[in-house]
Amino acid sequence: xxxxxxxxxxxxxxxxxxxxxxxxxxxxxxxxxxxxxxxxxxxxxxxxxxxxxxxxxxxxxxxxxxxxxxxxxxxxxxxxxxxxxxxxxxxxxxxxxxxxxxxxxxxxxxxxxxxxxxxxxxxxxxxxxxxxxxxxxxxxxxxxxxxxxxxxxxxxxxxxxxxxxxxxxxxxxxxxxxxxxxxxxxxxxxxxxxxxxxxxxxxxxxxxxxxxxxxxxxxxx
Ligand code: E4P
Numbered sequence: 661x662x663x664x665x666x667x668x669x670x671x672x673x674x675x676x677x678x679x680x681x682x683x684x685x686x687x688x689x690x691x692x693x694x695x696x697x698x699x700x701x702x703x704x705x706x707x708x709x710x711x712x713x714x715x716x717x718x719x720x721x722x723x724x725x726x727x728x729x730x731x732x733x734x735x736x737x738x739x740x741x742x743x744x745x746x747x748x749x750x751x752x753x754x755x756x757x758x759x760x761x762x763x764x765x766x767x768x769x770x771x772x773x774x775x776x777x778x779x780x781x782x783x784x785x786x787x788x789x790x791x792x793x794x795x796x797x798x799x800x801x802x803x804x805x806x807x808x809x810x811x812x813x814x815x816x817x818x819x820x821x822x823x824x825x826x827x828x829x830x831x832x833x834x835x836x837x838x839x840x841x842x843x844x845x846x847x848x849x850x851x852x853x854x855x856x857x858x859x860x861x862x863x864x865x866x867x868x869x870x871x872x873x874x875x876x877x878x879x880x881x
Contacts, residue, residue, distance in 0.1 A: 661839050664717060664847035666827065668695045668706060672850040673713050679853075684717025685710050686791070686827065686847040688747070688771070704740065711741040719769045719789075721747035730757040738766045745769050745788060750778045755785045762786030769825060776810040783820035789845065794838070795828035804828070808841050832856050 662683035665676045668691040676682040687710070692698075697706045707720050718741070722733040730753060734746040738761075746761055747769040748754040758768045762785065769789040770782035774797060782790040792811060794804030811824050823844035829835060830848070832855040838846050 661843060662717070662823075662845040663853060664719075664825070664845055665853065666691070666829070666847040666849055668692045668697060668710070670706075670709060670713065673710060676850055676853060677713055681853070682714060683845070684719070684745075684847075685714055686719040686747070686769070686825075688721050689723065707737070707740055707744065711743045714743065716743050717745055718743045719745045719747040719771075721771065722749075725749070725751060725753065727753040727756050727760075730754060731760060734761060734766065734768075735764075747771050747791075748787075750782065755781055758782065758785040758787050762788075770822075771827070774807070776807065776814060779807075779811040779822075779824075780814055783815060783818075783822040787822045789823045789825040791825045791827040791847075793828035794826050794834055795830040797828075798830075805834070805837050805841065808838055808843050812842050 663681050664684040664686050665673055665682060666686050668687045673685055692703055697703055710718050720737040722730050724730045724733045730748060734757060737746050738744050745767040748757050749772045750770055758770055761768045767788040769791055770787040771791045773779050773782060773790055773792045779790045779792060792807050797804035797807060808824060808826050815822060825845040825847060826838040826843040827847050829846050829852060831852050835846050835848060835852060835856060
């Protein structure tokens with residue numbers, strides 16, 4: 661399973677990359693705004709900065725919502741760096757644009773997916789990634805992980821190559837459940853990824869090992 665970090669914060673992207681487990685980055689306009697990145701020139705520069713840190717798979721989201729504008733914006737984003745994946749919303753013109761980009765060899769991430777039907781359309785259009793939003797479904801008392809299971813079943817039934825990118829992942833249990841279901845990718849905040857590291861028995865076991873080692877060293881004649 662690939663790990664993407666869901667942030668536009670360069671320090672956090674560097675930290676996850678330095679951990680050696682990072683396969684990509686997802687951003688969205690809200691995440692960019694959270695980092696104070698405004699204005700198209702600054703947004704473009706920020707994508708380039710992110711591409712300079714990671715090896716591949718930098719999702720850059722279009723703001724446009726009509727076919728011609730999505731194509732124009734998406735082609736400009738894709739031209740920035742070969743690591744860019746054009747992130748396109750699950751709307752009618754978005755699906756048409758995904759098909760267009762696919763035919764041109766431009767990778768896409770179909771975002772804002774909340775149903776299996778939407779995921780089926782994204783795969784039919786040839787999206788490289790489909791982003792079902794697990795946490796936002798949970799937020800409205802709907803089982804986000806059940807959607808990942810449904811999409812996995814449908815894609816496996818027909819051998820669709822679109823990768824399931826579980827998005828809006830909020831905590832380590834989401835990551836583990838996505839791994840059990842067989843999501844191809846998760847994108848999560850740094851805190852959810854590093855939470856996988858933690859176990860109290862690891863901490864107490866290490867403390868005991870180090871104490872025993874020090875005791876033995878001190879007792880040595
Ligand atoms: C990623 O592609 C999505 O934009 C992101 O995971 C949304 O997460 P949120 O629901 O926590 O905002």
